[in-house]
Amino acid sequence: MKFLKNIQKLSGCRAAILTNQSAFGYQGTYHFQTYSKIFDLKTIFLPEHGLFAELQDQVSGDELSYLFGNMQIVNLYGKEESSLVPPRDSLKDIDLVIIDIKDVGSRYYTFLTTAYYILEELSKLKKETGKAPIFLVIDSPNPIGTKVEGSPLEETYQSFVGVKSVLHRHGLTPGGLLSYYNESFHLNVDVVVVPVGVIHPKKNPSFLWVPPSPNIPTQNTCYVYPGMCLLEGTNLSEGRGTTKPFETFGAPYLLGKEKIELDKRLSNHQKGRFQLRNLRFLPTFHKHVGVICEGYQLMVTKPKQFHSLYFTLFFLKQLGELFPGQFSYLKGVYEFRSDRPAIELLVGDRFLLEYLAGKHSESLLESYFNEKETDWLKTIKPYRY
Incomplete structure (x- = not known):
């Protein structure tokens, strides 16, 4: 990993870029527009949701069309799994690939996975040709x-x-996580990180937040997403089709004495770190569209102490106990995989899946988290900058 404090040193290089609307500057322009004046920008790689976050989750970008001079547009989220990997021709005759896209701090978020797939292809290209x-x-x-x-x-x-190997909430910047991939997986690509502040300020005020995707409308959403994304693998609405996705959640069947008991159990979990507001909502699209859902708004009051993943796992476990005939995990294709249900891909850990099945206690889960999180902090120490 190398650091560069002046990208003008690479002026004139032939370049491709992975970016979207989240890379937006104080001068009122998107970063790729700035780079087109510095580099010979030949290709824009599109992540999931498109260049301007026009598309909802799991919607192919094959039909998107943009016109930016002679730049080639390459969609990396199409209808087939093969579309996730950049075509080899798109990596030829260029000097560098620029990654300028916001992450939200959770491993499920696909932008840095797309960047990782590009990194893998560069590694293969280097092994085959000796350069990349x-x-x-x-x-x-x-x-x-x-x-x-x-x-x-x-x-x-x-x-x-x-x-593989990454925690649900990883605690790294894009440069840190991609450097971790490069070194831990022995990809041996020439990774160069431009530190925060060269292109955009060290601290972005919340009022300048640009939604990186349609269902991350505010910075607050990012605090609940490491846990609440698991709801994508269930028959609960994760709030898509509302103005507060992932903060708003529920289902039509959360009713009766079981709901009262659920309220009681949730109120005793991580006391003082969050508040739940009971509500009813009507999703305008996605799960339970047009059907009144009973549910909650999750309001994090102590972000440094609240453990979103623990909350969501606890919540799902209670649903399995209180609503066994109504609550369920979804089956079918999820992000191009059909061999495992979505909840397994999202949880990604046999111990945690066993917890959901009622095989482990809360105290054992807390000890498990403490061990794994401590180990991860030691592992990523060289990549925190």
Whole structure:
């Protein structure tokens, strides 16, 4: 890993870029527009959701069309799994690949997985030909800081929503996580990180937040996402189709004495670190569209202490006990994989899946988290900058 404090040193290089609307500057322009004046920008790689976050989750970007001079547009989220990997031709005749895209601090978020797939292809290209473009990461702050949550993803559960060995909430910046991939997986690509502040300020005020994808509308969403993303693998609404996705959640069947008992159990969990507001909501699209859902708004009051993943696992375990005939985990294709249900890909850990099945206590889960999170903090120490 190398650091670069002046990208003008690479002026004139032939370049490709992975980016979207989250890379937006104080001058009122998108970063790729700035780079087109510095580099010979030949290709824009599109991540999931498109260049301007036009598309909802798991919607192919094959139909998207943009016109930016002579730049080639390469969609890396199409209808087939093969589309996730950049075509080899798109990596030829370029000097560097720029990664300038915001992350939200959770391993499920697909932008840095797309960057990882590009990194892998550069590694293969270097082994085959002896050379590969520079991998230039324009770093940006982790919006939820350096706190970590969870356990390493076991390789058998690896997918587009999780790279092996990474925790649910990883605590790294894009430059740190991609450098970890490069060195830990022995990819041997020439990774160069441009520190925070060269392109955008060290601290982005919340009022300048640009939603990196359609269902991360605010920075607050990022604090609950490390846990609440698990709801994608269930028949609960995770709030898509509302103005507060992942903070708003529920289902039509959360009713009766079981709901009262659920309220009681949740109120005793991680006391003082969050508040739950009971509510009813009507999703305008996605799960339970047009049906009134009973549920909650999750309001984090102590972000440095609240453990989103623990909350969500505890919540799902209670649903399994209180609503066994109504609550369920989804089956079918999820992010191009059909051999495992979505909840397994998202949880990514046999011990945690056993907890959901009622095989482990809360105290044992807490000890497990403490061990795995401590180990991860030691592992990533060289990549925290």
